[in-house]
Each structure stands twice: as C-alpha cells, then as structure tokens.
Amino acid sequence: MTERPRLAVVGAGPAGLAAALTAAARGVRVLLVDAAEQAGGQFYRQPAAGLGGHRPHTSHHGWRTWERLRTGLERHRAAGRITHLTDHHVWCVAGGSGGFTVYALRGPGQEEGVAVRADAVLLATGGYEQVLPFPGWTLPGVVTAGGAQAMLKGQLVLPGRTAVVAGTGPLLLPVATGLAAAGARVAALVESAGPAALTRRLPALAAQPGKLAEGAGYAARLLRHGVRVLPRHTVLAAHGTERVEAVTVAALDRAGRPRPGTARRVRCDTLAVGHGLLPHTDLAETLGCALSGTAVRVDAEQRTDVPGVWAAGEATGVGGAALALAEGRIAGHSAAARLYGTAPDPRRWAAADRARTRARAFAAALDAVYAPPAGWAERLPDETVVCRCEEVTAGRVREAVGALGAGDARTVKLITRAGMGWCQGRMCGPAVAGLTGCPLDPGRRPFARPVPLGVLAGLPDTE
Template sequence: MAEHRPVLAVIGAGPAGLAAALAAAARGMRVVLIDSGVEAGGQFYRQPPHGLGARRPQALPHQRRTWERLRAGLDTHLAAERVVHLSDRHVWCVEGESTGFTVHALIGPEQQESVAVRADGVLLATGGYEKVLPFPGWTLPGVVTAGGAQALLKGGLVLPGRKAVVAGTGPLLLPVATGLAAAGAQVAALVESAGPSDFVRHSRAWAAVPAKLAEGMVHATRLLRHRVPVMVRHAVLEAHGTERVESVTVAALDAEGRPVPGTQRRLTCDTLAVGHGMLPHTDLADGLGCRLDGPRVYADDEQRTDVPGVWAAGEATGIGGAALSLAEGHIAGRSAAARLTGTVPDPREWAPAARARTRLRSSFATLDAAYAARPVRWTEQVTDETVVCRCEEVTAGAVREAVDTLGAGDLRTVKLLTRAGMGWCQGRVCEPGVAGVAGCELMPARRLLARPVPLGVLAAPPPDHTATPSQ
C-alpha cells in the first residue's frame, strides 16, 4: 500500500504563494497551487498572454531575475509532479473538516462549474486589493484604479488612455506613473496627498531598507526624464466629463487635509488612475473562522493562523510589498511541510527569511505612517449626489440620511437601510467609502462565500474526484 503523503493547497500564485509552494515542495510535500490567473505571478509578476506577441515582455515585470528564479523552480516541481498548478480557478469557499480541508473553485472565465480539491493543509496567499474612495465624477468612464491601469499595461499591453493623471496616495502611484509614461502615455501629473516633510520625519528608518530608497530614486529619475509634474500635498476634488472623463480638478491641501482656497487647478486628461492604498484579502480566512488582527489575518512566527492546518502569508497578513511576501511565503511553506508530516519545524532553516520579514515589516510600517501622517478630509468633498455604492447606485445623501435621520450607528445598519454593499461586489469595493461617509468604523465583514457563485454550482452534488499531485 502506497504511503500517504500530505497535500498542501496553496491559494494564490503571487510572490507569497509561489515562494510557499516551492519551499513546501522542496521539503517533500505534495502541493496544489490554485490561482485565478491564467499564468502564475499574481499582480506583481503579471505577464502578458503569449498570444499578444510582446516584443519585449521582459521589460514589464518588476524584479525580473527573482521572477525567473521562481518560474524556473515552479517548472522543475511541475515536471517532477510534486506540484499541480490549477490556473484560472477562482476559489469561493474552503471547508474545514476533521479529516482535512476541501477547497472549492470556479473554473475558467465563465465560472459556471466548480472543482473541489482535498488537502491536509491550506496556505492562504490571497494578496490584497485596492482601497477605493468615492469623489464627484469617480464613476465616469476613464476613471480607473491605479492597479487597474497597471494591470492593463502589464497583462494586456494596452494603455488606458493617451493622457493620464495618476492620483491618490501610496507607494503604488510611483510605478504606475512611470510605467504609463514609459509605455507612451502623457502623464499630466502625479498627484500625491502626502508631502515631503512626512517622509523626512521618518528618514532614519529608511537607512534600514536601502533597496526601497534605491527603488524610489529610480522612479523619481524616470519621472524627471519623462517630465512628469509631481504635485505633493494635493488631491483630486472632482472628475469632469460627459461620456468619459475629460479633466480633473486638483487642489493643494492644508495641514488639516482640507483644500486650500484659491489653489484649485483643472488638468485635462482622458484617464484618471486613482488609488488610496491597499487592503488585505481576508474573505477565505473569514469563512474558515481565522482570527483577524484589525484588517489583516493573524499569523504567528511560523505564519500559522489560529485555525489548525491553516497558514497565511503575503498581503493577506498585512500589506508590505513583494519582498515581504516572498519571505513570509518561504517561512509558511517550510513550516507547513514540517507540521503536516509530523516533524518539529526548525526555525534555523528559515532564519534569513525571518530576519528579512522583521526588517521589511518595520520599513513598511514607517512608509505607511508617512503616507497617513496627515489624513485627507475627503468626505467633506463628497456631495450628496455622489454615488458611493456603484452596484446598487446608492448616493452619499442616502447614506447620510440613514445616519442622521434614521439613526444608523454601524455599517451593517447602513447597509440594511440603504442597500449599500448588497450588490455584485458585496461591499468589497464600496465598504471603505460608505464607512467614511457614514462616519462608521470599517470592520471586515464575515462572508461565507468569497465571491459570487451560480446557484447551479451550489445545488450540484459534490464532485467524484479532486485534483492532487501524484503519489
């Protein structure tokens, strides 16, 4: 009788998921790598489809050498049948049972069928998603998220427009602006709500992360080369247009985060790429009952959650960038390989990754503090007519009425009274904006299903087989 070798299901094939899968497979684990992308890499290492015939695809991904090393390692484990890669699979639920876990994933772009994967352990590398805050005109065609503009460029080899304004706050704006400019777009301005003094105040901490400093200098040099104006301590107040965005109004911000009278300017553009930071993806962890530490999934020094048999790594445990995700994924993969085979993990095996994790977490905390040093009073610029929930077309006025007139005191009550967050995205996109307008605390919602699922899939009998690596 063949010896049973435990199976680890790794959900997500970005930096954390790839590092975890390689580390676990190298320690003898059978790994099922499940990802919604057609190709491995996630958003950070996103590749253009082969059919597009990119002349220089190597110019698009960040950290090309690291990606090539990860890709080569994955190919080696795939050839040896230590890893099965299920691409274009959209995980909607993970069931925990006494004998292990069942991962349910919708198949392909149509998502009308589901596959089930049986595993002894689950590693959540589900990444993060962009925080979206509403403002007048944000629903106009041509207004996209900063990450959406980057995805179009990396994955589709297309520009979202010919003349763009990149605005908001956060470290993502720099690579988006430089990427658009390098691809041929005219970037009218990079509009950042943080200011230089916010970063100077934390300058001593930057000495511990010279790579981040160097990366910032590279982006700054590219912006200068492409003559992109940088407007710090500024914000977009409104987007204007009829059939699509045609211009945006920007203004300087005072120390309280309010627009300074007399500083308003209108910039013409056909694209506004806007982002206000990132939030961890916690839906699958929520469904499993994992403890949340604020907006992120709790994980211990081995990247274990408080649910036995479940690990988490990368942006799901806190936004911190690709290098931190790689370190956490490596630790999680090695820990899972030891724990699931009944051996005691030796932290010395991942000591370098642990040191990198500590250093990178500290640096990102510093970076986060700099960007959030002086919050923007964005809700004061949101008119009552501004749609804040696009799925249900709920306006800011309706949300304010629910709070001021009907007495709603929390986000759930606002949702029940206005239907904000009851649409296709189930609040994943609009919750930060609705919470801000309502003046309510943003609390992660407990959702049994991580994405919309057809009723036919829910009603279908369980599949007869699952996809796992060979014995």
C-alpha cells in the same frame, strides 16, 4: 488529482509561490490554485500568451526574482511535487482537523465547479485596491491605479493617451513611470502625501537602502519623462460627459484639507487613482480565522488560529512583494515541518525571519506616510455616488445615520443597500465606514465570489 495533496496553496503571487516552492523542496505534495492563466499574481503579472510580448521584463521590477520563482515552479511541476491549477477561481474553503476542501470555479464562464481535498491550506489571497469616492469617479476613463497597471502588464495596452495618476501610496510611482514608458503622456502625478512625512520616517526607511534606491530610480524616470509631480495635492473632482476629460486638483494644507484658491484643472482622458490596498480575507473568514483589524491574524510561523491553516502575504497585512516573499517562505517551512513532524531548517528560517522583520518595519513606516487626506468624507457632496453597484449616494448614507439612527455599517447597509451589489461592499466599504464614522470591519461572507446556482445544486448533500 490522482493523489491527495498534503498542502493546498491558494494564490500564485509572490507569497503563494514562495510558500509552494519552499514546501515542495521539503518533500510536501502541493496543490497551487490560482485564478490567473499564469503564475505571478498582480506584482509579476505576465502578458497574455497570445499577445506576443517580446520584452515583458521592461514593465516589471524584480524580474530576476520572478525568473527564479518561475524556474523553481517549472522544476517542481516536472518532478510531480507541485500541481498548478490555473484559471481556477476559489470561492470557498471548508474543513477542519480531518482535512480541507477547496471549492473553485473554472473555465471562461466560471460555470464548472471543482472540489479538491487537502490535508492543510495556505492562504495567499493578496489584497485589493481601496478607492475613496469623489465627484465624477464613476466616469468612463477613471480606473484604479492597479487596474491601469494590469492593463499595461497583462494586455499590453494603455488605458488612455493622456493620464493623471492620483491618490496616495507607493503603487502610484510604478504606475506613472510604466504609463510614461509605454508612450502615454502623464500630465501629473498627484500624491496627497508630502516630503515632510517621508523625512519624519527616514530612520525606518533608511534601514532598507535598496528600497530607497528604487524610489530614487522612479523619481529619475519621472523627471526624464517630464511628469509633473504634485505632492500634498488631491483630486477634488473628475469632469466629462461620455468619459473623463479633465480633473480638478488642489493643494492640501498641513491638516490635509484643500487650501482655498489652489484648485486647478488638468486635462486628461484617463485618471488612474488609488488610496492603498486592503487585505483579501474572505476565505480566511469563512474558515473562522481570527482577524487583526482588516488582516488575518497569524503567529511567528504564519499560522492562523485555525489548526491546519496558514496565511501569508497581503492577506496578513499589506506590505509589498518583499514581505510577501519572506512570509511565504516562513509559511512553507512551517507547513512542511508541521505536516511531517520535523523541524524547519534553522539557517533558512532565520534568513526569512530577518527579511520579514525588515520588510514589516519598512511597510509600517510607509503606512504612516501614505494615509488618505484628513476630512475627505466631510467634503464629499451629498449627490456623489458611493456604492456604484446599488447607486447609493453619500447623502443617502448620511441620512441613514443622521435621520434614521443607523449606528453601524450593517444597519446602513440594510437601510440604503450600500454593499449589497455585485462587489458585496469591497469597493464601497471604506467610503461607507468613513461617512458613518464606523470602523472598517470586513463583512463575513460565505462565498468569496459569485457562484452559479447550478454549481451549488450539484454539490453532494453532505457538503
């Protein structure tokens, strides 16, 4: 970069794009850093350029919003207000009142280190999927719901020919309809939440009629494709030898436990499963930002408690694209105002604030509806692998707590190695917390991703 940017935005999903465009429109020089080859994040994920996708909009919701964001990004890039670094994987952000340094890896092998300085930082790092383990979840053919969607959107391929989509959360609807529209036979949509839970939250949900209409549209598409919907059901196990061949599902009672005599097998070659999302907070934690539960704590301007650091989108609490866009706009307005000592445009600020309030209320209602089934950890057989990286079983975790006296997740980690592998506990953390009864507290990590030793050795001594 020939000129030091005033604001570095990490993440080019809905929140990051909204923040970057808003700040750039207010005259801020913005550096937009993202790991993907194209902007959009998971929600607006685009097919790889070499695949020649002719109708990418057919697998997307909110395509017109994406087109506006894309056009705005192109315009600001051409004007020199935004520098967009693609295929840059940020592993650390450091600094303070004197400015910040964004450290990233670039290139296919992620072996080349890059460091860029900025006056302020806005974290729009998104979230990652939560999958609660069950027997057979490590079989080939078992993928996360978001992973199946990424294959469909980004690579234009199906994870299999006959799929079961299972777990809980609103993400299951677009995944099931997307797979069916692309030619897969979706044998069942297995959702642990039930209609009664939605009915109890109807007043809060009705405040967003557009979202209700969106849900109705998904329901109509499921019906049109002949997808069998099993509400108040859960996957008990996946079966197969070389890959998944079938799953056992069962109905849940009012307490969220499997009802005796309701188990049945559903044949499939793919299981797309997910139990909601968790915020990505690694970079924020490295900077010393306070958390509220599992999310980055922010004020009404999306500012963290570290001066010069803003956060927006799923990192501050999972709530969907509409909430991420609203928070991104507010963060962009605030960053521009604070950097230049001016006041935000009151009309635009008020509109974004109203959108944020409505989206947060809707997200809170959905959180109450789509909770994992009660007692899932108690039902997990001892031989089930919980930590895939280190091959730690549920029985080993229980032994660490019961026989060896581990009273917190860190001690369980030291005894069993659960969470010491490649993912650093991101996948197994919720399962270990559920088995031990400990709260799911994000572990503070110095790096947000693995870093080659050569990159670390090449840093100046002062860094």
